[in-house]
Amino acid sequence: MQELIRGRRRAGFVGRREELRLFRENFELPPDDDRHRFLFHVHGPAGVGKTSLVRELARLARECGALVAHVDEGSAGIPGTVTELAAQFAQQGRTLKHLERALATYRQRSHEAIAAVREPGPDAPSTGSAVAARAGVVGLGMVPVVGAFAGVVDADRLARGADRLRSRFRTQDDARLVLEPERVLTPVLLDELAEAADTAPWLALFFDTYERTAPFLDRWLHDTMTTDRYGVLPSNVVVVTAGQRPLDPARWEGAADFAAELPLRPFTDTEARALLAAKGVTDEPVVAEVLRLSGRLPVLVSTLAESGPAGPDDVGDPSATAVERFLKAEQEPARRAAALACALPRRLDEEVVRTCTGEDGEGGESPAELYAWLRAMPFVRTDRGGAARYHGVVRAPMLRLRRNSSPERWRSGHTRLAELYRRRCAALEEEDRGEPGRPWTRPAWRAVRVEELYHRLCAGPRAALPGVLREGVDACRADTAVAREWAQAVADAADDTDAGHLRAWADDCLAALADEATGALRVLELLLARAALDDAGRAAAHHAHGLQLFLLGRLREALDDHARAIALAPDDPWGHHDLAVTHRALGEYESALLALAEAASLAPGAAWVARQRGETYRRMGRPEEALPWLERAHQLDPEEPLTLGSLGQAKFTLGRPREALADLDRAIALWPEYAWALTRRARVRHHLGDGPGALADLDRAQRLAPDVAGTRGERGDVLRAAGRHEEAVAEYESALALDPAYAWAWGSRALSLEALGRLDEALASLAEALRVDPGYAWAREQRERILGIPEPEVP
Incomplete structure (x- = not known):
């Protein structure tokens, strides 16, 4: 089935012959030929056909015998990118065993490192089935340690200067793995690629939607390709990146010796006509009107052609009346209304379609039928996770139309969607009751929550922003990659509402989050400085800031944050818990016991307080x-x-x-x-x-x-x-x-x-x-x- 689908896509692909020729001929040149290019960067505006070209380039690479891996914005951070590369190589029969082992260790150690200061609150008691995320918080003394420190642990031997943080981990490499994952994982990846390169003529790595992933991928990719920082990259690796902007000239200066930029522009007249002919649109007046209104952007040429226009009047302007004109030839009013209503969500499923079309659904098709119809439309694509979504070039004018022509329907539609996602969050919380950690650390819950926040911001940008910024505190407490998902929801809402105050927040947060190590810390500092949080929110932000400092080894500064938080929210037992954990990591056991005594007075009879006291005494010998x-x-x-x-x-x-x-x-x-x-x-x-x-x-x-x-x-x-x-x-x-x-x-x-x-x-x-x-x-x-x-x- 997959091969048949790929064949049909190939048959429908037109244009970009020069780009395809350059890429194909590159595989005919040995790596030591000065004409060979190791990097191709596809760039151009939204809707110009970058993803379609990348898919075709990947097909060509496979025809040349390459092992191929493709990454897009669905992979968060360097660890997520490396995980996706390993998974796709495994699907092609090339398991990267050492890398998969290192990734498994990374996931386990990361969970352990954070679990100690993110245990469930009193309303979520731990159970035997809920401890995996909290196991192994070794250096904090919450569970016993092994090996050299199996008996009474001498804190002075575990904590010396800047190395104090490493006492929380089993080995120094564990500490580096959690604090600087790219420095540990990338050399393993390169070693595995070197072995794979011995078994295949080429390796081709594709990085799509680069405008979204470049903030964390661009420096890493540049260093991996052009420096010895991580080790040696095999010479038969070809990298393809695709985004809206050219390569950063400051970072990639001199790249012309090994890289080729492939700037994509709208189709030529010949290419656009070929695509229309492939879709059965050949009447010259109709063709001329499609070319005029689409600006020869491939996605719009395809979308307008799919409506089957019989004459020029049947071709609508996608920047003005959107779906009503796109689908003028569509006889079912419910379908035209559904296409416009279903532009509101960022992702589609049957229940989302039902929520979007409820107000227009009487007498129309069922949500399941409408969802199936939408998935067959040329402007709806399915991502690697299986979620359907509109192409941005088509969705943007639809959103403008709904927002400007029917603001009340805009607000009510986004409100209903926010409520749908709120119910999904609540269901996941009930399912996870008793699980360790906070919800932002759970991918399934997080994916639903960011959609809820996006829709709340779209429904009321100013009213919703304070609550969304408060959610940002919890996202940052998790880690930088999680915070980036939250910030991207704010950025998308800023684009779709054209709200300047949202755009300012989104730009500043995404810029801060470009730094993988300190991004979450910097966003928390923005929130503390500008978000007008209440006392509870500021206390949570200080605790989260303290946690990030803790993970960076800045334990004394972390103590100051926890002290500020306790001053703001002295009745929060978990604030005293965080303070105790930090004191204990410094070997200040008496201070840790005092903090736990405060926690005990606020949470009498809590099992976690008794356990933490016991662990502290154990650590004291x-x-x-x-x-x-x-x-x-x-x-x-x-x-x-x-x-x-x-x-x-x-x-x-x-x-x-x-x-x-x-x-x-x-x-x-x-x-x-x-x-x-x-x-x-x-x-x-x-x-x-x-x-x-x-x-x-x-x-x-x-x-x-x-x-x-x-x-x-x-x-x-x-x-x-x-x-x-x-x-x-x-x-x-x-x-x-x-x-x-x-x-x-x-x-x-x-x-x-x-x-x-x-x-x-x-x-x-x-x-x-x-x-x-x-x-x-x-x-x-x-x-x-x-x-x-x-x-x-x-x-």
Whole structure:
């Protein structure tokens, strides 16, 4: 079916012969030929046919044997783009295994990094099925850690200067992966492309709707192609970008040596006539009128031709009377009215069509029939996600017509659509009740919410703006990519309402969000400075700003934000929670306990307060004080596996391994994917002499989280205890490859090397452990023992 559809599209494609010729001939030139071009940039105004040409270029690339991937504005941020590239290569039989593994780790670590300061409020209690997004907030002490820090954690060893933030992650690479994903993921992508390039003559990467994705893609793509920042890009890669504007001359200066710009203009007279002839429009007066009114823009030529005009009077001006004239030959009034009404939403489905046409639907076709008819129209396209949408060039004059000729119908239509999306949001909230995190972190809810906000802004730009800006606070709390979705809804509403105050907000926010690392932080600063938020809104903005500072490692500044927020909203228990988490990350445990005491006074009997207190005492190296709080948290919420995992650690530290094992068993039964608990249970089983059981747990943990150095280090310990020293050394070295600063693995590796008689290597391994951690007393003792240095006499 797909091939037949592609064939029909190819048959209907006319024009752009010169562009197609240049692209086809480029594949006949080897990469080292000076005439070969590595980048083609298609650009031109909306409606000029960029997407159709890109689709045809992709077909040509496939004919030349290329592996092809296509990305558009549906991919948010660099991680989303890389994910889409990996998925499309996999569909062509080329699985990028290392990249998919790195992406899985990125998603897990990102969730973990944010979960600690974004737990559900009191109205959304956690359950055993709702903990995945909160697992592994290691450095904050919410769950136990593994490996070198498996017992009592010395905060001074975890937090030194600018590296304090990294104590929240399992490895330094984890921290870089969350804070600078493009720096970690891109080299993996390039390595995978290099392997794929050995199996195919060409790789072709297409980036469509570049006017929307360039704010985060352009610098990355330029650096990937022209610098060694991320590694080596194979020479048989051809990149195609397509957007409304030419390449940025400041960034791409000198690109003429390796890039070709393909500026698209409206069809020539010959090309437009060929398209009309292909659609059966050949009568010269009709052709002349279509050419005059369409300006030879391909999408409008096609749309006007589809209406089957019999004479010049049947051809309407798309910039004036839009659908009524487009569809003058259409005999059903309900269809003409539906086409205009259904221009209001950004995306279409059957229920949306029903909402749009309810006022005109009497005596007409059913919403399902109208939806099917609309999907067959030339100006309605289906995106990669399956959603139907109008082409912007056709939709824009339709919106102007409705807004200017019938403002009340404009307002009521957008209001009904906003209510539809509000109900969808409510249904998703009910479905997700008890799930961790805030709604803006959930893609399904977020996709619906931005549509609601867009329609509220269209219905009443000034009345809706304060509430939409308040929503922006929560979007920014999630991350920059999420904030960009919110800002794009504001930008689209600004375009469609022609409201200058919306345009100013949209432009400023999108400009700030071009910076992937600090974009959300900068937008929050705009909101705090200009949004006229009430006290609750300002408190939320300060907390979100504090979270973004936290993730950037600016913990002292984050404390100031949380203090300001608490001054504005002292009765919010989660504000005190955020303050406690930040103090704890700084090793300021007493201050964290004071903040949790305030939270307890505002949320008495809350299980999360008891659990956090228990975790704080555990982090302080006081497991005997941690235990009562953790047991109380378990009584309040017996289905919370994180609490059971923490109980298991505390009991094991207190010398109660059998009880620890029982708690960890229950935690894993509640949450089978609880990788940390599996690793911790392996340690307990090892202690109890069950080596095979320990290795089985570690195997499961490694499958769930393949790149955790601590899991491999634990395997090394189990193997060393079993006398399997060669295998143990291999596991320690795998752990160190993931985390070269893993001092405990350096030290443990030394003992297996010593057992193998490799004393020089053992001493070198201990020296490296001490270099990484000069305060590692155990490693110093082992080194002195091997060297035969006597212990000093105790006076």
